[in-house]
Amino acid sequence: MRKNLEDSQSSNVTPTGSKSEEQKLIESVQNGNKTAFGKLIRIHQKRLFRFIYGLVNSFDITEDIVQDTFVKAYQKIETFRTGYAFYPWLATIARNLAYNFIQREQKKESLDKMTEVGFDPQSTDISALDNLLDDENKKRLYKAIGALPVKYRVVFTLRHFEKMDYSEIASFLKIPPGTVDSRLFRARQMLLGAVKDLL
Amino acid sequence: MEHQFYIDRLSAYFDNELKNEEFVIVKEHIDSCDECQKRLAELEKLENLFTDNSELSESEYWEQSAQKIEASLDAQTPTEIIPIKKTKSSLSLWWKLTGVAASLVLVAIFAFEQKDVGDELLMEEKNNSPIENRSASVQIAKDTITDEELSLGNIVADADDMIETALELNQPIAQPSQVITPKKKTRSKKQVASKPQPVKLEKEKVKTQQAPPVIAEIVEEKIIEEPAPVKLRTLEFQNGGGTIATSDNYIKLDQTSKVQSDNLVEDESESVATTQIFSNTFDSTLPNKLQDGFGKTAELEYWRRRVATNNDLLKARKKNTVQYSKSSKSTTRQRGKSTNRIDVEFTYKQIFEAYYHIAILTNASFEVKQAVDFLTMHADSLTTTYSSNALYYLQLYQNEMNRQENKKNQEE
Numbered sequence: 001m002r003k004n005l006e007d008s009q010s011s012n013v014t015p016t017g018s019k020s021e022e023q024k025l026i027e028s029v030q031n032g033n034k035t036a037f038g039k040l041i042r043i044h045q046k047r048l049f050r051f052i053y054g055l056v057n058s059f060d061i062t063e064d065i066v067q068d069t070f071v072k073a074y075q076k077i078e079t080f081r082t083g084y085a086f087y088p089w090l091a092t093i094a095r096n097l098a099y100n101f102i103q104r105e106q107k108k109e110s111l112d113k114m115t116e117v118g119f120d121p122q123s124t125d126i127s128a129l130d131n132l133l134d135d136e137n138k139k140r141l142y143k144a145i146g147a148l149p150v151k152y153r154v155v156f157t158l159r160h161f162e163k164m165d166y167s168e169i170a171s172f173l174k175i176p177p178g179t180v181d182s183r184l185f186r187a188r189q190m191l192l193g194a195v196k197d198l199l
Numbered sequence: 200m201e202h203q204f205y206i207d208r209l210s211a212y213f214d215n216e217l218k219n220e221e222f223v224i225v226k227e228h229i230d231s232c233d234e235c236q237k238r239l240a241e242l243e244k245l246e247n248l249f250t251d252n253s254e255l256s257e258s259e260y261w262e263q264s265a266q267k268i269e270a271s272l273d274a275q276t277p278t279e280i281i282p283i284k285k286t287k288s289s290l291s292l293w294w295k296l297t298g299v300a301a302s303l304v305l306v307a308i309f310a311f312e313q314k315d316v317g318d319e320l321l322m323e324e325k326n327n328s329p330i331e332n333r334s335a336s337v338q339i340a341k342d343t344i345t346d347e348e349l350s351l352g353n354i355v356a357d358a359d360d361m362i363e364t365a366l367e368l369n370q371p372i373a374q375p376s377q378v379i380t381p382k383k384k385t386r387s388k389k390q391v392a393s394k395p396q397p398v399k400l401e402k403e404k405v406k407t408q409q410a411p412p413v414i415a416e417i418v419e420e421k422i423i424e425e426p427a428p429v430k431l432r433t434l435e436f437q438n439g440g441g442t443i444a445t446s447d448n449y450i451k452l453d454q455t456s457k458v459q460s461d462n463l464v465e466d467e468s469e470s471v472a473t474t475q476i477f478s479n480t481f482d483s484t485l486p487n488k489l490q491d492g493f494g495k496t497a498e499l500e501y502w503r504r505r506v507a508t509n510n511d512l513l514k515a516r517k518k519n520t521v522q523y524s525k526s527s528k529s530t531t532r533q534r535g536k537s538t539n540r541i542d543v544e545f546t547y548k549q550i551f552e553a554y555y556h557i558a559i560l561t562n563a564s565f566e567v568k569q570a571v572d573f574l575t576m577h578a579d580s581l582t583t584t585y586s587s588n589a590l591y592y593l594q595l596y597q598n599e600m601n602r603q604e605n606k607k608n609q610e611e
Contacts, residue, residue: 045268
């Protein structure tokens with residue numbers, strides 16, 4: 001199953017056309033240029049941070065995961081196939097790390113809560129994120145996402161931030177596509193309730 | 200159709216994820232329904248709201264963060280393998296040790312086989328159909344385990360092979376081995392501890408020949424008298440004594456059988472433990488039906504009974520689990536209660552497996568739905584203790600469905 005999963009993930013990586021600036025940077029990194037990787041970090045870290053924050057709902061943990069993702073990507077840069085977009089590859093590493101983290105947290109939950117939604121760090125470091133949100137509406141929206149139960153938040157984040165389709169989400173979370181549908185439906189209902197006045 | 204039906208599908212419709220027929224039906228409805236149009240508009244606004252307002256603002260933080268990451272890269276080179284922060288745990292070390300131990304065991308297995316120990320006895324046993332099949336199933340299991348990768352994908356494929364082979368053999372022992380095989384595979388997924396089994400099996404065979412203890416003698420006689428393994432097990436239960444209606448009794452009986460199994464073939468004790476769980480309500484006529492070419496109805500009935508029995512067991516055990524959870528706050532854990540926790544987990548696995556087979560075998564859609572829903576619910580719980588197993592059977596079910604679909608397509 002893990003093998004299949006990796007196959008399906010690799011299909012997310014779409015080939016790009018002509019040799020872009022990014023491709024040159026990657027080739028440069030592959031030839032041992034560390035500075036070029038610094039540029040790649042600066043290009044992608046914001047988007048990656050937003051995505052991972054949506055999954056784990058904690059500033060500190062997001063920081064760690066983003067850092068780990070870049071370090072891991074740097075280590076494995078030789079395996080990256082040039083000609084493909086860099087971000088999807090990065091996001092795949094990141095979301096695996098994030099999902100592992102979520103699962104580990106879930107493991108700590110007692111058996112009695114097995115049917116409930118367990119893990120939710122209840123972002124105590126929300127003020128840290130507030131510094132990166134210049135608008136009251138944005139703060140409210142991130143708060144609304146953070147208030148979703150973890151299983152809804154994860155599906156919503158994958159769909160909304162990463163634009164993954166239902167089958168991709170199902171394959172990544174190892175749940176049936178029908179469940180993705182129902183979770184996304186529930187997540188949207190909750191969000192509509194939370195931010196109705198902004199619509 | 201009820202209005203709620205369309206409302207539930209609006210989200211998927213909005214994402215363009217409905218299949219052709221459903222899409223047409225829902226679209227037709229939306230065109231004629233004001234409320235649905237309103238709800239759809241709300242979804243669109245929500246999407247736009249999040250798209251417009253999810254960008255994180257420019258800040259010094261990003262530069263600081265990038266520098267921090269760059270600093271952490273300084274210690275690395277692209278060829279070096281580094282541990283990932285926070286994902287490193289005692290578990291990963293444990294896995295590594297297990298891997299080393301597993302490879303040692305493999306070497307031991309091959310070395311042992313070359314010695315041709317107890318050849319005569321093995322030849323004798325091969326004439327006995329149950330044992331022949333048992334060694335066949337052990338061989339299958341061994342083949343599976345020797346796969347170094349142990350990736351879940353391989354296991355799923357192997358499980359299919361194992362079940363198919365077991366069905367092909369269509370011998371008395373094949374039925375219980377079909378019951379047991381997925382369990383073995385599940386064990387191999389968790390850890391490679393099941394590997395020593397073949398070695399132990401052979402060792403014990405030699406033992407029984409050299410100095411057969413009294414109990415072993417009795418059982419061996421029964422093997423000859425009763426080629427049907429299910430019957431054999433029934434006899435063993437009688438030896439173990441008592442019913443297993445309550446979890447207390449179950450543990451007692453388990454201990455009894457352990458004492459016996461010390462004198463028996465080691466591998467057998469595990470399969471006995473497996474069957475013990477549902478033996479108390481298990482209709483003694485069913486296994487015979489199953490042996491007659493695995494009648495589909497009989498097999499289905501068998502799995503249904505297994506669900507029912509295990510559900511009963513679960514109820515009894517769950518009461519104890521609650522006690523266990525309460526006491527788990529204290530620093531010391533009582534052995535009996537922790538055993539109970541393992542029992543609950545095991546019972547769940549039994550139910551998952553039974554539901555998987557029900558889903559495959561039955562044509563009644565409500566029953567398939569019930570089975571799949573049950574598996575999905577537990578797979579979704581994200582509590583890895585159970586969910587990994589539920590997920591496994593769910594995946595197995597989906598694979599089977601895909602396989603059947605492909606077969607149909609090919610036939611067409």
